[in-house]
Amino acid sequence: MAKSRIKILLWVIINFLLYLFFGKNIFFLIITGIINYFWGLLLDKKKNIFFVVFAILCNLLPLLFFKYITFIVNYNVLVPLGISYYTLSFISYLVDVYENRYPSETNFLNYCFYIFYFPSLFIGPINRYQNIKKQMENLGLKKENIFPSLFRILIGLIKKIVIANSLSVIIGNLSSDLSYQGLYVLFGALIYSVMLYCDFSGGIDLVLGVSKLFNIDLVENFDQPFLSESVKEFWRRWHISLGNWLKDYIYIPLGGNRNGKWKTKINVLITFLISGLWHGIHYILWGVINGIFVCFEWKSKNKYLNRTLTFLLISLLWIFFIYQDTLVSLEMFLSIFTKSDLSFFQNIFRLGLNIWQYLISFFLFSFILWYENKKLIINNWLAKRKVEIKLIILLIFLLIVLLFGSYGLDVNSNNFIYGGF
Amino acid sequence: MRKVVNCIIIILIFLGLLFLLGRLVSYKYIHSLKEGSFVSDYYKEENKHAVIILGDCEAYTTFSPMEMYKEYGITSYIRGNSQQLIGQSYYLLSEALHYEIPKVVILSVDAMRYNSQIKEEYNRLLLDKMRWSKEKLALINYSKMPGESLLTYLFPILRYHERITSLEADDLKYLFSDEVVSHNGFLINKEIKPVKALPTPKYLDDYTFSQDNYNYLDKIRLLCEEKGIKLILYKAPTVHPYWYKEYDKQIKDYANKYQIDYYNMLELEEIGIDMSVDTYDSGTHLNLFGARKVSHYFGKILQDKYNLSDESKNDKIRLEYEKKLMRYEGEVNEKNN
Numbered sequence A: 001m002a003k004s005r006i007k008i009l010l011w012v013i014i015n016f017l018l019y020l021f022f023g024k025n026i027f028f029l030i031i032t033g034i035i036n037y038f039w040g041l042l043l044d045k046k047k048n049i050f051f052v053v054f055a056i057l058c059n060l061l062p063l064l065f066f067k068y069i070t071f072i073v074n075y076n077v078l079v080p081l082g083i084s085y086y087t088l089s090f091i092s093y094l095v096d097v098y099e100n101r102y103p104s105e106t107n108f109l110n111y112c113f114y115i116f117y118f119p120s121l122f123i124g125p126i127n128r129y130q131n132i133k134k135q136m137e138n139l140g141l142k143k144e145n146i147f148p149s150l151f152r153i154l155i156g157l158i159k160k161i162v163i164a165n166s167l168s169v170i171i172g173n174l175s176s177d178l179s180y181q182g183l184y185v186l187f188g189a190l191i192y193s194v195m196l197y198c199d200f201s202g203g204i205d206l207v208l209g210v211s212k213l214f215n216i217d218l219v220e221n222f223d224q225p226f227l228s229e230s231v232k233e234f235w236r237r238w239h240i241s242l243g244n245w246l247k248d249y250i251y252i253p254l255g256g257n258r259n260g261k262w263k264t265k266i267n268v269l270i271t272f273l274i275s276g277l278w279h280g281i282h283y284i285l286w287g288v289i290n291g292i293f294v295c296f297e298w299k300s301k302n303k304y305l306n307r308t309l310t311f312l313l314i315s316l317l318w319i320f321f322i323y324q325d326t327l328v329s330l331e332m333f334l335s336i337f338t339k340s341d342l343s344f345f346q347n348i349f350r351l352g353l354n355i356w357q358y359l360i361s362f363f364l365f366s367f368i369l370w371y372e373n374k375k376l377i378i379n380n381w382l383a384k385r386k387v388e389i390k391l392i393i394l395l396i397f398l399l400i401v402l403l404f405g406s407y408g409l410d411v412n413s414n415n416f417i418y419g420g421f
Numbered sequence B: 001m002r003k004v005v006n007c008i009i010i011i012l013i014f015l016g017l018l019f020l021l022g023r024l025v026s027y028k029y030i031h032s033l034k035e036g037s038f039v040s041d042y043y044k045e046e047n048k049h050a051v052i053i054l055g056d057c058e059a060y061t062t063f064s065p066m067e068m069y070k071e072y073g074i075t076s077y078i079r080g081n082s083q084q085l086i087g088q089s090y091y092l093l094s095e096a097l098h099y100e101i102p103k104v105v106i107l108s109v110d111a112m113r114y115n116s117q118i119k120e121e122y123n124r125l126l127l128d129k130m131r132w133s134k135e136k137l138a139l140i141n142y143s144k145m146p147g148e149s150l151l152t153y154l155f156p157i158l159r160y161h162e163r164i165t166s167l168e169a170d171d172l173k174y175l176f177s178d179e180v181v182s183h184n185g186f187l188i189n190k191e192i193k194p195v196k197a198l199p200t201p202k203y204l205d206d207y208t209f210s211q212d213n214y215n216y217l218d219k220i221r222l223l224c225e226e227k228g229i230k231l232i233l234y235k236a237p238t239v240h241p242y243w244y245k246e247y248d249k250q251i252k253d254y255a256n257k258y259q260i261d262y263y264n265m266l267e268l269e270e271i272g273i274d275m276s277v278d279t280y281d282s283g284t285h286l287n288l289f290g291a292r293k294v295s296h297y298f299g300k301i302l303q304d305k306y307n308l309s310d311e312s313k314n315d316k317i318r319l320e321y322e323k324k325l326m327r328y329e330g331e332v333n334e335k336n337n
Helices: A003-022 A026-045 A049-073 A083-098 A108-115 A129-133 A143-176 A183-213 A231-237 A240-254 A261-279 A281-295 A303-317 A319-323 A326-338 A343-350 A355-373 A375-383 A387-404 B002-025 B034-044 B065-072 B086-096 B120-127 B134-143 B150-154 B157-166 B169-173 B211-227 B245-258 B288-304 B315-336
Strands: B051-055 B076-080 B104-108 B230-235 B261-264
Touching (some): A003 A026, A003 A108, A143 A183, A143 A355, A143 A375, A143 A387, A183 A343, A183 A355, A231 A303, A281 A319, A355 A375, A355 A387, A387 B157, B002 B157, B002 B169, B034 B076, B034 B120, B051 B065, B051 B086, B065 B315, B076 B086, B086 B134, B120 B134, B134 B150, B150 B157, B211 B230
Parallel strands (some): B051 B104, B104 B230, B230 B261
């Protein structure tokens, strides 16, 4: 067996074991994986629209079942870990094979490499088969990847463990006590925006960093979303792999922008409705409102004003995520206009963080935004430094995580917000 | 090669920094949660002791070594801590035997009723300031609760990092130094909170002590036998939590089987414990007055029955205990005022 095949086999076994250890309901993934393998082979030979629709339904029904069963019949089931992500990956694979974008994978080991790609099963990004396939032969540790990978992993840890975990204390307090209304809700929304970004993009940094360590380049999932000047632009920069998936497999098949202005808007609304559905039952309205903002875009000439308004708007929409109940979220949103008073400013340090924790989170978040803005220049500069300098930088980052991170017995750092979708 | 050496130096400096920061953020246990300093107070002892007292909170609130010394010249040290399990007492005894071989070991049997640790904080009180040894490693393995890790004991920064934003003056003051907080492992408490009502025992499904606890009790017994130490078992005269007759029978059976002396102080009225004045928390622990009574009573037994001599005639010991007594009396009087 060729060396590269052995590496792939080892990778699949390790990923499988990791899923077995950390995941839930692995047998479901195995069964759906095997079924989709044969669906792929069939669709390659018989380009039948009914087959592909049936195959998609076979993937969607379990997803809908697991996502909505709790809501409909108040019955808790063991939701397979990563089902939201791998279902989309399976559908993209089947549709691409049907559309002749690439042939189905006949080699079962290669196919397993794709479906058991553990790093991204938790929180994405949503991988496309052709991207993984072309890289799997290069799998392996490479000296030149070590520093950039570890650097990215540590950036991810700072985002997740230092910033997101610290800020989650505030969100936990606000969401568990509904007497916090008015300015507290506005403050919570802004904090949640920062927290969700650090939690989600921090997790993606870990996934991409680990993948890079093994010489696999996954697609980027974020592109400085806080620089967006409109909601439409925000959704091009946020959760890019989901946005692209929705565009390729929902929006464009619906007709995209090819059938006039109003049909385009309807297609956008449907796409965002499906995005809301994918997130869960409580996020349908959130998806539709986002769709409306995308359809009816407004911009001023001042880019800073546009960025501020977009940030504010997107933050207010995250209220649906904070309270995870549509009616409660609407009530809380309205309280911003009816129940705001200045007592909030006296209590800002009673929400779970002291002044130092606020300052540390603010400073590090500013640093992250600056780094991401100058990423290319900084990474190029770093690449030319001596190994000792690189090591010192990594250790400083590690020290920041160890010293200022929120982790330990009372904190479950393994939980990523987007891991729950 | 030079690069490798440089990298090793950088990593060593980093580890040193981690150690330093770990010390900075670690809880100091000087002015609050003083129990955390008991274990390290022991290492500052100048002379050996005739008696080592082991157990949970019933150890460090029931006996006052200073009173036993004042009255009988008996030197003793309490290696006890909050919620100290029987297994933990075994490892503390095992560690103590590296420093000294006492004539008598007195063990509280109260912890026989507990099968495992109930709060991580109790482990911390016992282990944070303990010197590294094979006993400490074994103690960590024995004590750690789900989610606890050896790494957090090796690098305290992993446990206490969140204190970095709320450091106190003590954290700098005691960064490299330490202070004795106990009186040979005894903590003075002069508050009085009488027992309001005697507890009504609740029915338990099973009164049997765990085999694991028996195993550690056996280990303590065998260790004492091996070193020629007389082992004594006792139950403190406290009314909470309820000491069931089924518990007492098991201890009596064990003591009879191995010919060990067992003193259930709940049954020893001659000690003179009065739960309207001798407890600081309505009968769970004795206060200074209660501990004085027990120490005077038990000191006499140690002197008469176990032939422990008056060590105050030894100049070295007398000098050490003069200083200790001055501090002890000072604290007793200070608290009086």
